[in-house]
Amino acid sequence: MLDSLRPKIKSIIHSNQEKDTKLQEICNLLQESVPHYDWVGFYFRNGDKEELKLGPYTGEPTDHTIIPFGKGICGQVAVSNENFVVPDVQAQDNYIACSLTVKSEIVVPLFVNGENIGQIDIDSNTPDPFTKEDERFLEFVNEELAKIMEH
Ligand code: SME
Numbered sequence: 001m002l003d004s005l006r007p008k009i010k011s012i013i014h015s016n017q018e019k020d021t022k023l024q025e026i027c028n029l030l031q032e033s034v035p036h037y038d039w040v041g042f043y044f045r046n047g048d049k050e051e052l053k054l055g056p057y058t059g060e061p062t063d064h065t066i067i068p069f070g071k072g073i074c075g076q077v078a079v080s081n082e083n084f085v086v087p088d089v090q091a092q093d094n095y096i097a098c099s100l101t102v103k104s105e106i107v108v109p110l111f112v113n114g115e116n117i118g119q120i121d122i123d124s125n126t127p128d129p130f131t132k133e134d135e136r137f138l139e140f141v142n143e144e145l146a147k148i149m150e151h
Helices: 002-013 019-033 072-080 132-146
Strands: 039-045 051-058 066-068 084-086 104-112 115-124
Touching: 002 019, 002 132, 019 039, 019 051, 019 132, 039 072, 051 072, 051 115, 066 072, 072 084, 072 104, 072 115, 104 132, 115 132
Parallel strands: none
Antiparallel strands: 039 051, 039 115, 051 066, 084 104, 104 115
């Protein structure tokens, strides 16, 4: 299922649109196409600051538009440079709740020339839905995006 989205991701990324429009279209496509993707968004490093800033997203608005490095799942990925799959958000100590309906989360970092410049963040209202297939697919999305991202 996720593999069938790969050509659509590529076509958005290579379309003739602004970068933020492409990011928004990717959020929309993922949220509409994958039943367990309820909130899909991008966070990027905020200039030289040790914090993340919310970019394009699809889903409920969140108060967490700025997240310091180290805080929450997103802030931890900014520091660890590794995927973070959370089957049960309530079992996490260092977690920032955006909505009470969220049960699980996946965050995959986005590297440009080896530098962690941001991440894709997905919240799910389904408990423990994320597999290696999600990780490989979201790594693909970020690798494709890296081709058009500056740092
Ligand atoms: N849950 C995230 C915060 C971002 S929201 O999911 C949109 C975290 O713990 O970092």
